[in-house]
Amino acid sequence: QSVLTQPPSVSAAPGQKVTISCSGSSSNIGNNYVSWYQQLPGTAPKLLIYENNKRPSGIPDRFSGSKSGTSATLGITGLQTGDEADYYCGTWDSSLSAGGGVFGGGTKLTVL
Amino acid sequence: QVTLRESGPALVKPTQTLTLTCTFSGFSLSTSGMCVSWIRQPPGKALEWLALIDWDDDKYYSTSLKTRLTISKDTSKNQVVLTMTNMDPVDTATYYCARAVGGLPDDAFDIWGQGTMVTVSS
Numbered sequence: 001q002s003v004l005t006q007p008p009s010v011s012a013a014p015g016q017k018v019t020i021s022c023s024g025s026s027s028n029i030g031n032n033y034v035s036w037y038q039q040l041p042g043t044a045p046k047l048l049i050y051e052n053n054k055r056p057s058g059i060p061d062r063f064s065g066s067k068s069g070t071s072a073t074l075g076i077t078g079l080q081t082g083d084e085a086d087y088y089c090g091t092w093d094s095s096l097s098a099g100g101g102v103f104g105g106g107t108k109l110t111v112l
Numbered sequence: 113q114v115t116l117r118e119s120g121p122a123l124v125k126p127t128q129t130l131t132l133t134c135t136f137s138g139f140s141l142s143t144s145g146m147c148v149s150w151i152r153q154p155p156g157k158a159l160e161w162l163a164l165i166d167w168d169d170d171k172y173y174s175t176s177l178k179t180r181l182t183i184s185k186d187t188s189k190n191q192v193v194l195t196m197t198n199m200d201p202v203d204t205a206t207y208y209c210a211r212a213v214g215g216l217p218d219d220a221f222d223i224w225g226q227g228t229m230v231t232v233s234s
Contacts, residue, residue, distance in 0.1 A: 092217040106159070
């Protein structure tokens with residue numbers, strides 16, 4: 001059971017927009033930056049979004065991030081078949097019971 | 113160019129100790145703000161953060177695994193080593209090392225290694 005909650009799967013047609021949610025608590029998302037990672041099949045995760053809404057160099061502006069309270073959202077516009085992947089949110093948890101880095105359970109994006 | 117590469121045994125027996133090495137280039141772990149973490153992923157499952165070591169030799173561990181984990185660094189060799197004791201089949205996973213920059217616990221992992229698959233079986 002992951003500390004951060006993500007929907008197991010989302011789907012949309014090419015060219016459409018999709019959002020992926022990541023729900024946490026005050027000990028993690030509520031007081032720390034959120035990052036998002038894309039994991040294509042058989043490859044290592046790749047950073048998409050850091051500090052809630054910033055994109056590393058080379059990441060297209062089709063990818064966006066936002067945070068409100070204890071939840072974060074990844075948005076992808078202009079969906080392409082190459083976007084089919086697993087997406088993970090991550091942050092730090094300051095609680096005694098779960099202190100340390102934490103990730104969501106991952107969301108599988110299918111581009112229909 | 114920043115790169116990280118994990119190395120270690122592909123197969124370990126239950127109860128044995130696993131030792132993994134992350135060899136990196138393109139940055140120094142003695143530079144302020146630099147951190148390296150270990151993260152694992154069982155087959156078909158989600159990412160799980162394990163441990164972090166920073167430029168100042170501060171160490172952080174997963175609460176659920178801290179009694180079994182030790183992370184250390186050798187700055188001169190550009191390496192970070194993770195040991196995990198008392199291995200069990202449930203520890204079968206791909207183990208990744210990843211860099212974080214900034215010096216804060218919630219910094220993102222900007223560069224990842226390719227991962228190394230470890231199977232625990234007798």
